[in-house]
Amino acid sequence: QDAIDRKEKRSETFKTAVHGLETDTPALKTEELGRRAPQWVRDNLVTMCMRCKEPFNALTRRRHHCRACGYVVCARCSDYKAELQYDGNRLSRVCQECFVFLKGHVVLEEREGKHKGILEKGAAEVSSRSLLCSSLQLLDKNGKGGTRGWFVIPQDDPLVLYIYAAPQDVRAHTSIPLLGYEVRDLPQSDARHPFQLAQSRQVYTFVADTEELKRRWMRAMARSAAGITPRDDEDGDADP
Numbered sequence: 197q198d199a200i201d202r203k204e205k206r207s208e209t210f211k212t213a214v215h216g217l218e219t220d221t222p223a224l225k226t227e228e229l230g231r232r233a234p235q236w237v238r239d240n241l242v243t244m245c246m247r248c249k250e251p252f253n254a255l256t257r258r259r260h261h262c263r264a265c266g267y268v269v270c271a272r273c274s275d276y277k278a279e280l281q282y283d284g285n286r287l288s289r290v291c292q293e294c295f296v297f298l299k300g301h302v303v304l305e306e307r308e309g310k311h312k313g314i315l316e317k318g319a320a321e322v323s324s325r326s327l328l329c330s331s332l333q334l335l336d337k338n339g340k341g342g343t344r345g346w347f348v349i350p351q352d353d354p355l356v357l358y359i360y361a362a363p364q365d366v367r368a369h370t371s372i373p374l375l376g377y378e379v380r381d382l383p384q385s386d387a388r389h390p391f392q393l394a395q396s397r398q399v400y401t402f403v404a405d406t407e408e409l410k411r412r413w414m415r416a417m418a419r420s421a422a423g424i425t426p427r428d429d430e431d432g433d434a435d436p
Contacts, residue, residue, distance in 0.1 A: 234266030241364035264294035
């Protein structure tokens with residue numbers, strides 16, 4: 197357990213993500229594609245292709261970067277070449293969407309505006325308009341192990357907790373409707389800051405990196421569990 201804890205503390209992904217440093221990677225405007233070098237999304241901030249959403253693995257689905265938009269994509273989604281003005285018009289690996297745009301075809305801009313399924317919203321997109329987001333650990337049922345993840349309560353869906361494997365993933369792997377849950381405090385032990393969500397026989401145990409972060413999550417989850425939304429605050433119906 198000590199080795200696991202040290203590994204997690206050294207993890208650059210989540211040390212930086214807790215402070216919100218990696219959730220808002222600047223994106224190029226459409227008209228800048230190919231004309232200006234993009235800022236690459238870091239490999240360790242995603243666990244799945246940012247285009248087709250298939251999970252990466254070391255053997256059959258490896259990470260590549262689109263040289264036009266900077267997204268981390270799989271080989272299948274980046275099996276295209278296009279001339280990039282910022283790189284002397286040399287042929288470079290690009291994703292399918294950038295290839296279609298750079299070759300002069302019409303890009304269907306409305307794709308981003310369509311309604312997305314409950315898990316289809318990207319972590320960075322949701323985090324930029326969230327009530328609270330950070331790294332947490334969700335323990336397994338016996339409370340002895342678990343996985344780190346990126347947890348978000350969106351402003352536009354404030355009664356649901358979304359769980360991503362990494363802060364730049366394009367799809368959540370789990371969501372928990374918070375309404376009706378009880379938020380329970382748990383005593384600190386071994387530099388861990390645990391708390392729980394409980395409803396009937398369903399119990400989720402979380403571990404925060406700091407006591408202050410734990411308290412923030414407990415307050416946010418308690419408000420969501422009680423059905424208090426930002427609109428309630430604006431109308432003056434919620435507690436201060």
